[in-house]
Amino acid sequence: MxxxxxxxxxxxxxxxxxxxxxxxxxxxxxxxxxxxxxxGGTWRDNTYPGCECDVPSHMYSFSYELNPRWSKSFSGQAEIWDYMRKVADERGxxxxxxxxxxxxxxxxxxxxxxxxxxxxxxxxxxxxxxxxxxxxxxxPNVPYIDGAESFAGARFHSAEWDHDLDLRGKRIAVIGTGASAVQFVPIIAEQASHLTLFQRTAPWVLPKRDKPISPRKQAFLQKVPGANRAYRDALYWALESRAITFNGHVPAILRIAERVVAAHIARQVPDPALREKLTPDYRLGCKRVLQSNDYYRTFNRDDVTLETTGIARIVPEGVVDLAGTLHEADVIVYGTGFxxxxxxxxxxxxxxxxxxxxxxxxxxxxxxxxxxxxxxxxxxxxxxxxxxxxxxxxxxxxxxxxxxxxxxxxxxxxxxxxxxxxxxxxxxxxxxxxxxxxxxxxxxxxxxxxxxxxxxxxxxxxxxxxxxxxxxxxxxxxxxxxxxxxxxxxxxxxxx
Missing domain, CATH: 3.50.50.60 (FAD/NAD(P)-binding domain)
Known part of the structure; x- marks a missing residue:
């Protein structure tokens, strides 16, 4: 003991x-x-393609271990993990x-x-x-689906990504539209011969105001006394103001935000039938609000299918939807959260x-x-x-x-x-x-x-x-x- x-x-x-x-x-x-x-916790374990934070980098860090050298507005998994390991080293x-x-x-x-x-x-x-x-x-939350064990190909959760598996030319079935799926789907769609996304409910996906942080700005935040702290404080209050959008105090702001997303979908998805499938039927904020600049446009590809019928079962050859249609797949990826x-x-x-x-x-x-x-x-x-x-x-x-x-x-x-x-x-x-x-x-x-x-x-x-x-x-x-x-x-x- x-x-x-x-x-x-x-x-x-x-x-x-x-x-x-x-x-x-x-x-x-x-x-x-x-x-x-x-x-590293979450940021050590989640290494799926496109994994990054949806909170600005300068806020998603310790207030007593400020980092003036974040490379962009929303840092990726590798950079956040590097930061955590650096803090562990420097703090003993x-x-x-x-x-x-x-x-x-x-x-x-x-x-x-x-x-x-x-x-x-x-x-x-x-x-x-x-x-x-x-x-x-x-x-990882892997839902029970009848016949899953019979699938002949590889299947894994996004938090347990199989990096040894080459996805190029594969038929990929993605189950779930959580935060992870919104990030990795646009990337692996570029590699797949065909990708089918099984969506139960459409997520609200806001445009992501992500951009590189220039070396000049990094140097300014590092060398000017108090600059990094002031920048973080400004970010805090900007983010904090968003609480009134969700807590019911000012519903008009929520309606404005929903119109912004609707316009975002309209710009990226010209097909009205597809656009309707991708538009949530619940209020923004009811589920976790996601951010991406390329998620919606991914569905314009001829080699990407959005399936909303629902899943009946999994068979060795792929996924069978509730209408009885078989969607053949070589790989199944669960984007179903935790x-x-x-x-x-x-x-x-x-x-x-x-x-x-x-x-x-x-x-x-x-x-x-x-x-x-x-x-x-x-x-x-x-x-x-x-x-x-x-x-x-x-x-x-x-x-x-x-x-x-x-x-x-x-x-x-x-x-x-x-x-x-x-x-x-x-x-x-x-x-x-x-x-x-x-x-x-x-x-x-x-x-x-x-x-x-x-x-x-x-x-x-x-x-x-x-x-x-x-x-x-x-x-x-x-x-x-x-x-x-x-x-x-x-x-x-x-x-x-």
Whole structure:
């Protein structure tokens, strides 16, 4: 058994951000458990063609590790991964990481008030505090389709791209129209002899205002004191203003944005029948809003087919649609996203009294306090937990607020001489009542769609429905009255 005060799971933006804040606070008794052999999380694992961020580069990075040398407005996967590895090197984070340690479960010991974290290779880590930095985009969602195992060709999810497979001259069937598909479809269509995209619902795809950042501008941001910070701040407020488009406060802005996309489709797709298939029948923002300058025009190609009939089954020769038509294929690529709301169903996490986190979420809803703490799970801290993802700004901002809040929580336990803390059920219920009241007024609920934002009961457990500066405000202090603190080696709770 390996003993640590704090165990962090994952070395993506969340895990690395947490590590930096712990070290800044003078806490060095911690390790990061990483399933792979390198840092990076989502940006290490997703290497499909065209993979890039849809948040401006200068915002999709740590505010305390600014990078003036981004090559373009929206950075690609390789550049973001390079940035993360550089930060890990320069901040000395690697010495904290145990690579090749995939966490498969964690159990709270009521008597010892410690977490026992189990890895796939049989190791057990004993820790007072468990921080989950796993994020929501790490478990590929491959839908069940009858006959899939019978397919004679190669098939893979976009997050598990087979780079050894030469796609040139292949007949490719793409299932799904998520963010990844919008990026890789235009690229692999150039290689395929024929590409068929199976679309269940059309995505809203905005034009992407992407352009190279000139060496002169890079030099200016690097050499002029305060320039990079000011540029980032301006980007933050520009992105933050988009929240009013989705939260229901100013619906007129949403209608304007929808007209912009309609005009974008009209410019790129002259065929009215095809244009109708590509135009969503729900409001913009109900699902994740995507960005691309070449997605729509891809369907003008004679060797690309948009199929909206639906899939009946997969056979050795290809995909059969609901009309009974066989679409022959040599390769199937799933662009079907990830397990997000149900991500914790894939882990064995047990809290007080042995209660399973997945069972509690299934019975009472995927509910937490601040998206960070969970009643019945002492000293468990989630990063990018329920209702803290964004549709309008950078999640790195949210990660930074959560890391600071966790450090404040640890300091609060120290001051109260407590060794465990968890939110009261009353505080957690009140917090979620407010979140759900707000999220149901937003376009995510009112927009007429079904999305991965929703849980099995149709409740939005993914999106933060307010401005991000409100999250900063709500996490700036630890409200002791919202927690129960347990004192070391004693049964009675500490009075807040």
């Amino acid at each position: 390996i003993t640590q005060d704090i165990v962090i799971v994952g070395s993506g933006f969340s895990g690395m951000g947490m590590a930096m804040k712990l070290e800044e606070a003078g806490r060095d008794d911690f390790v990061i458990l990483e399933k792979a052999d390198e840092v 984070i690697r010495k904290r990481i145990h690579f090749g340690k995939e966490v498969v479960g964690a159990h709270w010991d009521d008597d010892r008030r410690r977490w026992q974290i189990h890895t796939a290779d049989g190791d057990v880590y004993d820790a007072r505090v468990l921080v989950s930095g796993m994020g929501g985009l790490h478990i 397990h997000v709301v149900d991500a914790y169903d894939h882990l064995d996490i047990r809290g007080r009294g042995g209660v399973q986190l997945s069972d509690q979420f299934a019975e009472g809803g995927v509910e937490t306090y601040l998206g960070i703490n969970v009643n019945n799970f002492p000293n468990l801290f989630l990063m990018l937990g329920p209702n803290t993802a964004l549709g309008h700004n950078s999640v790195v901002f949210m990660i930074e607020q959560q890391a600071k809040y966790i450090v404040r929580s640890l300091s609060t336990m120290d001051r109260l001489r407590a060794d465990a803390m968890e939110p009261t059920r009353l505080a957690q219920d009140a917090y979620n009542a407010d979140i759900q009241a707000r999220v149901t007024k937003g376009i995510w609920t009112q927009g007429g769609c079904t999305s991965w934002y929703l849980d099995s009961q149709g409740n939005n457990r993914t999106i933060w429905p307010k401005f991000t500066f409100q999250y900063w405000w709500e996490t700036r202090t630890v409200r002791e009255q919202d927690y129960v603190f347990a004192r070391a080696r004693r049964d009675e709770p500490v009075a807040a």
